[in-house]
Amino acid sequence: MGITEKIIIDTEKIRKEGKNLEGKQVTIRGWVWIKRSSGKIRFLVIRDGKGFIQCVIENPDLFSTFDEISQESTCEVQGLLKEDKRSPLGFEILVQNLKILFKTEDYPITPKEHGIDFLMDHRHLWIRSRKQFAILRIRHSVKNYIREFLHKEGFIEFDSPIFTPSACEGTTTLFEVDYFGEKMYLSQSGQLYQEAGALAFSKVYCFGPTFRAERSKTRRHLIEFWMVEPEVAFATLEDIINIAENMISYTIQKIIENNYYELQLLERNVDNLRKITPPFYRIRYSEAVEILKSKGLEFNFGDDFGSPEESAISESFDKPVVITHYPKNIKPFYMKIDPENQNFVLNMDIIAPEGYGEIVGGSQREDNYEILLQRMKEENIPIQDYQWYLDLRKYGSAIHSGFGLGIERFVAWICKLEHVREAIPFPRMLYRYRP
């Protein structure tokens, strides 16, 4: 029997419509993930880019081909699809024909344990592994569901530039690039441009990479990371918190519904994720400080929270915690001062549970020209570079608010990862940027 008339199928289709295809002859193309043999029966686990499926070989005529095949060899398998509880997918292929399309030798990543240094050096191959495969498919879905949510809410995607002529939060964390002889920087936030967008289109967001030249070496930091930054005209701090809560909850519930296979590959306990529904817990900065003190931590009122403080606060809650009204002097110039207490600003951070730290930072923006100008002067912001930003308060100014959500931290939390580096295909870190 030759492989001539083929019904080429993929494992995603088998997962979704396996029952209807039971007993049918199918062909899949993919790569050998692992092989096992036991006397007169042989097993081949094939990955086809959509998932993993076990193939069973009982026909002795195929044994020589099976013996020849090695891990990560490219092959085509034809056989009968059948349901079987002993197969991890619930379905398996009883092989009738096996063809090697490319023979791989000495594939470096074996099914046993590897250290992180080795795996990172082989990132281009590591992404084929089961866990990485699941994570990066979830990343894709997270981005999709965020866009889907924002689209339903009436947002338009309004792209901020990557090259920015001036710094907004201090130049020490910016990457300088040469722009035909002029100094330019890689964007570390699209926010200021989103504010221009919000006053033109009312509800906008940008979604893309941002760059921070911070010499951070922790499980929560990347030099290049992706951020979604919605900005809304006529929205107060309260309004923007609601949007953030709904966006996070919507995305997580959609992931549980549609990426259950991937969550299973990751052995993620989804019960904790099911609880993520609005409203989240909301506390003020001052209340967060009380929590820290009640836990016996030493903390000076007025300081910013570091990651030990964030963890201490979030471990008391089973859902994200929204912390609002931080002291003015630890927050940037564009945040609106709390009219009820001039020492605080109308901002919010959202701290994820399970120790994943700050995933969202946002605020109501200063909409008064004079106050904004004053604050920019206080913080030595080069006014001439920001005249366009001040213009937004000069022509049709309006209350507006926005926030930024870090995709890798969000994905790391959903997948319960040890480190954000696995939440992006090719992470850029302090001393690691290859491949």
Next chain:
RNA sequence: UCCAGCGUAGCUCAGGUGGUAGAGCAGGUGCCUGUUAAGCACCGGGUCGCAGGUUCGAGUCCUGCCGCUGGAGCCA
């Protein structure tokens, strides 16, 4: 940038008080009709990160350098 830890076979690691290198996996050869990172037997595989020092003798002790990992600050 600072603090801490690690660097031994292709990979993951073990190698009291200094005496000249070991296991599992991967690879190779066999055996076993239902394996789940299968199992069993046998085989091949080493500049012990680099440079120097102490010593009769260093994987082991000391110094410097390099690389990696985690944490802090900063942040999403």
